[in-house]
Amino acid sequence: MVNGIVLPIKKVFSLVDSKITVEIKDDGRKLQGRLVAVDEYLNIHMEETTELNDNNQRGRNLGTVVIRGNNILSISPVI
Amino acid sequence: MVNGIVLPIKKVFSLVDSKITVEIKDDGRKLQGRLVAVDEYLNIHMEETTELNDNNQRGRNLGTVVIRGNNILSISPVI
Amino acid sequence: MVNGIVLPIKKVFSLVDSKITVEIKDDGRKLQGRLVAVDEYLNIHMEETTELNDNNQRGRNLGTVVIRGNNILSISPVI
Amino acid sequence: MVNGIVLPIKKVFSLVDSKITVEIKDDGRKLQGRLVAVDEYLNIHMEETTELNDNNQRGRNLGTVVIRGNNILSISPVI
Amino acid sequence: MVNGIVLPIKKVFSLVDSKITVEIKDDGRKLQGRLVAVDEYLNIHMEETTELNDNNQRGRNLGTVVIRGNNILSISPVI
Amino acid sequence: MVNGIVLPIKKVFSLVDSKITVEIKDDGRKLQGRLVAVDEYLNIHMEETTELNDNNQRGRNLGTVVIRGNNILSISPVI
Structure with a gap:
């Protein structure tokens, strides 16, 4: 742990219960859903996870998903 | 550990003894079976693991398999 | 560690001295041999490691091999 | 930890609040923004994250992004 | 650590000062040299590291090399 | 830690302040510069980092770079 520094995961913790976009490593796929x-x-x-296609339009419904962290490239809030 | 937060792996622990779909990182393959x-x-x-093909239809039987976590993209319950 | 749960690696420990198939991450290759x-x-x-080709037929002999865990996709008993 | 050696992450800590370029592993993409x-x-x-294209020209605006460390190839200050 | 089990890395420690073949993850390259x-x-x-080409013939001399473990697929003794 | 064995990273520590070549995992790129x-x-x-092209000739200047260890395939001294 690093004293006196706001950690990047704090930002992600602040997004619990809200809608996020997760970009998957290597395959360019994006998933959107509510962070539980x-x-x-x-x-x-x-x-309530759905896939986004290349044009950021909603694709297949995936429902409940647990994604392993090392395969996540980035996490962003949906605004 | 993070206090007061339900961890993502708790969701996976709750799936022990039930049927899950595991998506493999990078190669788009999916495996379905009973989580032991x-x-x-x-x-x-x-x-009782089987491969799912692109149309989510059952392919080869793989039986007993141990999969290393870092190569798992996602885990979902089969409903 | 997780109390009261049989760990996945216990399954692999139970395979020591028997024959296993190891699937390598990303390149679809499989190795078969005795787990020491x-x-x-x-x-x-x-x-006594040998490569398996796409039709699961034995290819080159590799003899003694140490494989790093993170590059292993899955481990299965040979039956 | 290694005594008496200035750690590489110290360099990155020194860049907090300034503008950085992050190169993503494997896909050659670069992101530019303020390190929070x-x-x-x-x-x-x-x-205030933006994508850089191959000619290092600004592309899409991404806004707030949390990137997982293992998928970062390199971090450099923007000068 | 796992009691009463000979660890895989023990096998690699036993190879210090002898000649080994290292297979690199993903790119099929092999390096041969003396394990220091x-x-x-x-x-x-x-x-005294050299690259091996596809026919296992010696290619470029690389001399002194430190390779990060996670990018090593396998290590074998040269016999 | 492993007693009585000179660790591989000791070799890299010995290269601080001298010129090294870093080979990046997966993309065959090499970077050359002074290890700080x-x-x-x-x-x-x-x-003072520069990219090396396929013929080991100097390409773009990158200046100051922090590279994440897991994406480094190998580190060698420049002689």
Whole structure:
């Protein structure tokens, strides 16, 4: 841990219960859904998850998904 | 550990003994089977495992498989 | 560690001295041999190792091999 | 930890609040933005993030992004 | 650590000062050289390193090389 | 830690302040520069960094770069 510094995962913790976009590493896919839980490894549990296609339009419904943190490239709030 | 937050792996622990779909990182393959055991790294032990093809239809039987967590993209319940 | 849960690596420990198939991450290759040792990271030491080709037929002999766990996709017993 | 050696992440901590370029592993993409927070795993929280195209020209606006450290190839100050 | 089990890295420690073949993850390249040092992450320090081409014939001389363990697929003794 | 064994990262620590070549995982790129700092994860901070092209000739100047250790394939001294 690093004293006196706001950690990047704090930003993600602040997004619990709100809608996020998760970009998957390597395959350019994006998933959008409600963030239910996240841990220090950035493993995340999402509900009401849908895939976004290349034009950021909603694709397949995936429902409940747990994604392993190391395969997540980035997490952003949906605004 | 993060106090007061339900961890994502708790969701996976709740799926022990039920049927799950595991998406493999990078190669788009999906495996379906009964979750026997899972640990904090999301290493999983499945039984009665089968491959799903692109149309989500059952392919080869793989039987007993232990999959290393870092190569798992996502885990979902089968409903 | 997770109390009261049989860990996935326990399954692999139970395979020491027997024949296993190891699927390598990303390149679809499979190795078959006798499992001599395994640790908590799923690093494995195999003897009498042979490559399996796409039709699951034996290819080159590799003899003694230590494989790093993070590059292993899955481990299965040979039955 | 290694005594008496200035750690590489110290360099990144010194860049908090300034503008950085982050190169993403494997896909050659670069992101540019203000570094808000970083931790020991090089997870980073950026604001006012934009993508750079191959000619290092600004592309899409991404806004707030948390990037997982293991998928970051390199971090450089913008000068 | 796992009691009463000979660890896979013990096999690699036994190869210090002898000639090994290291297979690199993903790119099918093999390096051959004398193993000078190895640690618990399978990071290795080799000397008199040469690349092997697809026919296992010696290519470029690389001399002194430190390879990060996570990018090593396998380590074998040269016999 | 492993008693009585010279660790591979000791070799890299010995290269601080001298010129090194870093080979990036997966993309075959090489970076050359002065090693300013390195830690136990092989994260490195380089200055006066330049890219080497396929013929090992100097390409773009990158200046100050922090590279995450897991994306480094190998580190060698420049002689």
